[in-house]
Amino acid sequence: MQLASGGAVIRDPAPRPADGFAGIIATRLRLGPGTPVAAFDAAVLAPFRDRDIPAQAVPTGALSALRLREALPPPVLLLAGPLLATAPDLADALAGVRALLAPGGVAVFDIPDLMARLAANRFDLLGHAVPALPSLLVAEMLLWQHGLVLFEVRSLPGPGPWLRLLVRHEEDATKPVAGTVLMRREAERAAGLEGPAAYHRAAVAVAEARLAVLDLLVGARREGRVVAGYGAGSAAATLAAATGAWPRPARLHRASGGRGGRARAAGQPSADPAARRPGRGAAGPDAGAGRHPGTGSAGGAHSPMPLERSAGAAAARTDNRLSEIPGRPSGLRAVTFHSPGTKPG
Template identity: 90%
Template sequence: MVRPGDAGVMQRRSVLGTSLARDMDREAGGLDLFKPGQGQTCRGCGATLTEEVADLGLVPLSVDPVRAAAGVRTVCAPLRAFVCGDCRLVQVASGGAVLRDPAPCPPDGFAGIIATRLRLGPGTPVAAFDATVLAPFRDRDIPAQAVPTGALSALRLREALPPPVLLLAGPLLATAMDLADALAGVRALLAPGGVAVFDIPDLMARLAGNRFDLLAHAVPALPSLLVAEMLLWQHGLVLFEIEAVPGPGPWLRLLVRHEEDATKPIAGTVLGRREAERAAGLEGPAAYHRAAVAVAEARLAVLDLLVGARRDGRVVAGFGAGTAAATLAAATGLGPGLIGFTVHPEVGQSGLELPGSQVPILPPAALDEVQPDLLLVLDGTAAVAARAELARHCRWDGRLALPLPVLTIV
């Protein structure tokens, strides 16, 4: 059972995560490809990873649209997700360097809400690991600065600057190459009575929706709330409140305090989420085994649909051009031979294509000209929302194929 108090599993390992030196060597040498039996180890506890959650094959390291005639080689690598049999941390094997911040930025009103709640003012320092989230605080004359991660950096900063009352850690739990060092740094840097804010992927929602299209090289770890609590607890940090993060892709925002801070009791939202994750089986192997089967079946279903459509002479186009669309296309083996193009409202006549699959991206007006028999939704948009978006840009009103969680045609 994975609980904040269950430290035995984690403490059995003498080395927590990978060492900084080994991380630097890997970054300098590029992405290490995972091979069966290679001994890929958990970044949370050091155990060998053997339980697979998803194998998406070769997926581009960067999933942003590319110029069709740019002649730039798309670099791909195997994208495989495993769950640790000891600590139950879900992670991407041999994750490469983070290409860009994968987490959603705090909404416009977040700074005002948290400033009021923590009574932040001109004399209360704020820090963040990402400088781009600090502008709303500076606009309120709150001293805010970007700081590096890591325990050594935190100790040096404590000697030179006042400790921050609010520390915006962002996706640190999902992206840190050395989790132990990163969390030790948060513990050391945060002021007594302060609050650290973390963002993590909503693993339970992603498993329930079979959203393997949201896996990415840039997000090497996907801790459940139970695992996140355990990792935080190991470094004297306690989660006391959670909230859903608005925006694409389900994420959770965690509000964290020092364990000795008795002024911030654990909210009912945290207690309820714990029970929901236990009921979903996230503490054992069964839920992850079901996820692996669901991923494989969904990939095959999409490929069967498109091969059958081509055999029958039916025309299929796509909807969506974001990161999820690029990942789904790569994971299901799509290409111009199976899907002629995909449409996106924000793309004009710009000659863009999905990386890896090389599927052209066109404006929705192309649907009126081609009149496809079926539109495959690539980016996880719900059918109602997709139709509403299309209605604003074109007259086509045919059938939609929704590939996740299971293939459905409406």
């Protein structure tokens, strides 16, 4: 299996307030040349500056907020972005929002739509860039602990489902909690997000998806076909590696001969195993002595573990993990694989 990398791919970029949102919120809050706006990300301020609204980027944290309050007018609108999902010190960051926001002001937060992602089994969107995925119920609790109240929520289009939260001070009675918040609370409770049920179902769904991909790869291998993924090399490699297949990444380019030349994969191993460099094989950078079981002896030419063998090991590992999931549906097992010419065990 070969995976063609097209460069870095951002799987789940945080949404940015578009020009349309700037116009809506500016009208709603009556923002003008005399009403300051602040954001933790300077890149989102351009639509407000285009409207001659004073807008500036500010740092997060309680201490920074107190210093800014002494030096500048507090912002009527604070664009907090994905703070609830990315802040390394969330308590300090939320305390800073509370202290910095002007009385009667609005803070805007964006969080991943956890309920939609679990329902669609979008585990491919998981990544280190967004380390936390709070549900709306959890987000409300975190905000409430710092004197902040969610009063409106809306869905955002984009590569991954996100929610936009409008938040006020606890003592601000001019902004009642909207029906969209009440409906979302009930939907998340019905989906099991208040307890472990939804997460148990998600664990089973992820395991089944991994096994389905593994089944596809093994079937293609037995039929002598090659599976190639184009366009999202890093994401495809991560998914394939999760199945235990250990794909060999490759970068495609045109061979010599100019226009219309034949495309080939760079880094493809030589047809002669003896021509390979010691310690490197078709299994990629993870092949070598002490790295993958079954990849060959130390110091010699290495070959990848047979796909059926690695698939069987991956299926066994997945089946063990499935057995550890509380509430696992009866009869759910990982599929088993056998080499061509042998009978299934």
